[in-house]
Amino acid sequence: MRTQVGIIGAGPAGLFLARLLQLAGIDSVVLENRGREYVEKRVRAGILEQGTVDVLREIGVGERMNREGIEHAGTQLRFDGETHHIDFQELTGRKVMVYGQQEVVKDLIAQRIADDLPLHFSVSEVELHDLAGTTPRITYTDADGSPQSLECDYIAGCDGFHGVSRSFIPDGHLTAYDRTYPFAWFGILANARPSSKELIYTHSPHGFALHSLRSDHVVRNYLQVSPGFDPATMSDEQIWDEFDRRMATADGTFAINRGEITEKLVSTMRSWVITPMRYERLLLAGDAAHIVPPTGAKGMNLAVADVVVLAEGITRALQSGDESGLDSYSDVVLRRVWRCEHFSWWMTSMLHRFPPDHPEGDDFGLQMQLSQLRYVTTSEAAMRSLAENYVGLPLDYFR
The missing domain is CATH 3.50.50.60 (FAD/NAD(P)-binding domain)
Known part of the structure; x- marks a missing residue:
């Protein structure tokens, strides 16, 4: 051939x-x-960046995405029990697509x-x-x-x-450049109503948690776990309880919507580049x-x-x-x-709790994370930088 x-x-x-x-x-x-x-x-x-969405439409394969995808104009960062909104649309004029x-x-x-x-x-x-x-x-x-x-x-x-x-x-x-992180993500797919219209990234004393969605009746959530974590060690009820514990708000009003868990997956966390x-x-x-x-x-x-x-x-x-x-x-x-x-x-470094034996896992490291989170949620320049990177720099930006 x-x-x-x-x-x-x-x-x-x-x-x-x-x-x-x-x-x-x-x-x-x-x-x-x-x-x-x-x-x-x-x-x-x-999560599809604006550039990816544009390419799908330009190549004639975006019809179902246009119909079923969910546009997100922002996201939420939660720490110390408080929720902070990052408005992508206002800060950059661009959005992302959940598809x-x-x-x-x-x-x-x-x-x-x-x-x-x-x-x-x-x-x-x-x-x-x-x-x-x-x-x-x-x-x-x-x-x-x-x-x-x-x-x-x-x-x-x-x-x-x-x-x-x-x-x-x-x-x-x-030449390979490699970094493996001292934690993993335990992801679940569940038939449940989303608890938020936007993704929620949570920094908590018990570890990172992320609430995301795939549709108005399917959610994709993640918990920070140790490498090698066995999903069989937690019942479904314990999993939902842990999401509630990590994502709790100071006023006690947030509770994650529960449903049938249809998939469980543990993913390693690494940065790796070859050139x-x-x-x-x-x-x-x-x-x-x-x-x-x-x-x-x-x-x-x-x-x-x-x-x-x-x-x-x-x-x-x-x-x-x-x-x-x-x-x-x-x-x-x-x-x-x-x-x-x-x-x-x-x-990753800002939102995850490092283990105690890690150089960033002490109280100093924790205060550095909280300082960064406070800055990125109060400085318009810092928020714009996060938003610009999250929605994706234009495809011709590095040409």
Whole structure:
């Protein structure tokens, strides 16, 4: 088989890239090692930056988001039992959209299938060959167990942190920056009425808590826990009780709405970046090249920002022979990556309680957090900085 761009991974990065290339007249084949049902059901992030919303609309895949997504013009920070509102719309003129990552993936898959374009699920034994040549290849075994070979002009590794693409870059070519945090997130999905029209980020003596929503009858909530936490150690009632304890207000009026918990998941917290994001004819995008802690709601949005730049670079290279966009790809997108890494680290460090044996876990560290929280909720300049980063800097900001 032959295509212009072989895309490994049918997550947001791979599917957005495939759609952008399609609209530019570039052929691609998307390969995914998981089945379609798994890909469409895995629950991930739910906050879309303004730029991501704009891209979905521009590529013609925003109809269901426009109908079912929930616009948020602000968020809430709660500490010392008091709630403080950060008004995104007033501070930046921009908003975010609550629309689950899995819903975006469903929409992109449905569009590609409707367009009768190649999207292969449940492939295995994926290997990359001849990356330094002009016609790199991807070999794999398809869902029927038959060996396949796909010749490409370029290969896009969009297969996430645990994907295989990055492993085919020779040793010594990549530099990795890594930080693992001393806590994790215990997330639940529940059939319950949201307790707030906006997300609530809570700093409490008992640890961080986040209340978010997916619709008017489904919530997605998180508790800070220790790494290795076992969800089986808490009953559903104990989970709800802990949300009430952490999110309590000084006047005692707040109680979280309860309902049937349908999913429980523990996620590690880490910051990780590799550079460069290109090796010869292999380009990396999304979680294959960088991970952010979820506190800043940046993961999928960074993937979209990556592939907007990447699609332009590939299109120019294939249509006019100009590889300057691919030569600068890594440097350009990493400017945004590091901005988002900093914002996510800052939000994480400000809102989570560090363990006592951590350098930031003493009383001094706690007072530093509270001082920062008071500043960011009373200074218009500080609020604007938080809002600007949260809604997302324009996609052309770092060009």
